[in-house]
Amino acid sequence: MDIYSVTKENLSKYFIDMGLKSYKATQVFEWLYSKRVKSFDEMTNIKKEVIEKLKEDYYFGKIEIKEKQTGKDTSKYLFKLEDGNFIEAVLMMHDYGVSVCVSSQIGCNMGCSFCESGRLKKVRNLTAGEIVEQILAIEEDIKRRIDSIVIMGIGEPFDNYENVTDFMRIINDPKGVAIGARHITVSTSGIVPKIKEFAAFPLQINLAVSLHAPNDELRSKIMKINKAYNIKEVMDAIDYYSKKTNRRVTIEYLLLKGVNDTKECANELVNLLKGKNVYVNLIPYNETSHIEYKRSDDKTKMEFYDIVRKSGITITIRKKFGGGIDAACGQLRAKEVEK
Ligand code: SAH
Numbered sequence: 001m002d003i004y005s006v007t008k009e010n011l012s013k014y015f016i017d018m019g020l021k022s023y024k025a026t027q028v029f030e031w032l033y034s035k036r037v038k039s040f041d042e043m044t045n046i047k048k049e050v051i052e053k054l055k056e057d058y059y060f061g062k063i064e065i066k067e068k069q070t071g072k073d074t075s076k077y078l079f080k081l082e083d084g085n086f087i088e089a090v091l092m093m094h095d096y097g098v099s100v101c102v103s104s105q106i107g108c109n110m111g112c113s114f115c116e117s118g119r120l121k122k123v124r125n126l127t128a129g130e131i132v133e134q135i136l137a138i139e140e141d142i143k144r145r146i147d148s149i150v151i152m153g154i155g156e157p158f159d160n161y162e163n164v165t166d167f168m169r170i171i172n173d174p175k176g177v178a179i180g181a182r183h184i185t186v187s188t189s190g191i192v193p194k195i196k197e198f199a200a201f202p203l204q205i206n207l208a209v210s211l212h213a214p215n216d217e218l219r220s221k222i223m224k225i226n227k228a229y230n231i232k233e234v235m236d237a238i239d240y241y242s243k244k245t246n247r248r249v250t251i252e253y254l255l256l257k258g259v260n261d262t263k264e265c266a267n268e269l270v271n272l273l274k275g276k277n278v279y280v281n282l283i284p285y286n287e288t289s290h291i292e293y294k295r296s297d298d299k300t301k302m303e304f305y306d307i308v309r310k311s312g313i314t315i316t317i318r319k320k321f322g323g324g325i326d327a328a329c330g331q332l333r334a335k336e337v338e339k
């Protein structure tokens with residue numbers, strides 16, 4: 001197993017099963033994530049026999065930066081995995097620090113009609129280690145620590161629940177990458193049973209749900225997943241989650257020109273969300289050459305924004321990142337695969 005896929009808790013169990021003390025796991029984590037060594041031999045405070053055993057059971061996963069596109073406030077990384085597959089991650093510079101958007105799967109089976117990542121079907125889930133390594137590789141590349149993480153790259157994180165939650169545990173661990181849970185956000189297209197399961201997850205991670213339409217007819221047209229879990233079921237799951245965790249859920253709403261950006265849609269959205277423990281994040285669409293949808297113009301966007309804001313629902317507009325580069329997630333991978 002890739003050593004970067006192991007949570008500290010599971011590593012502690014591994015050492016206890018070997019008849020050793022659980023604090024060995026903390027030592028290994030310090031080597032991996034504080035000192036960032038790349039081999040077991042460098043872990044000099046651990047006994048030779050233990051090092052040999054670790055070498056038998058674990059390996060150091062590696063992902064390679066295949067390409068990097070840099071724009072004004074964004075860098076986009078194309079990574080090559082050990083089995084030859086490609087994934088992407090995006091680094092964004094904010095006033096308050098740097099954030100990284102990681103991929104959770106190779107491709108995506110949810111098939112949202114506007115999404116470049118889902119245009120290519122899922123090859124497999126990423127391991128927890130392959131998600132951790134996106135962070136490590138970028139930190140090494142930019143020579144600084146990352147402040148926040150969004151799991152909004154290629155893939156549906158809740159279709160890879162175990163590995164994604166292990167990833168959260170590893171990067172949140174104070175002896176791991178040590179990123180505070182409140183600085184980690186996971187976005188789902190609305191896998192209802194997993195939203196409910198996530199309500200019991202012990203870390204205070206932010207949850208975002210891609211709604212993108214205020215009624216089932218429209219949502220089913222642009223998001224196939226709506227046929228499995230409709231808006232009522234998604235909203236019920238969000239209510240359940242926010243009651244159980246006392247946390248506000250972000251509703252993501254991607255504005256597609258002439259599709260879901262009308263005043264009627266804005267009013268319908270207000271009726272749907274009124275009184276709920278949510279806030280709305282409006283997302284400007286990143287156009288891609290393969291997909292027909294267009295970005296809504298600024299006037300339409302502001303009208304939509306005003307209707308929601310005046311209703312008393314908190315709403316923000318996502319800052320546009322990635323000017324001048326292939327910003328739509330999945331574009332770099334698609335180009336590479338199609339080569
Ligand atoms: N699968 C998860 C997380 C990855 S997608 C989800 O769907 O929520 C992360 C967000 O990016 C989603 O809200 C998705 O709808 C949005 N998105 C997809 N393609 C986009 C594009 N071309 N421009 C802007 N946002 C996009």
Ligand code: SF4
Nearest residue numbers: 108110112115118189
């Ligand atoms: Fe998958 Fe999310 Fe893209 Fe939909 S928007 S196809 S769920 S990555």
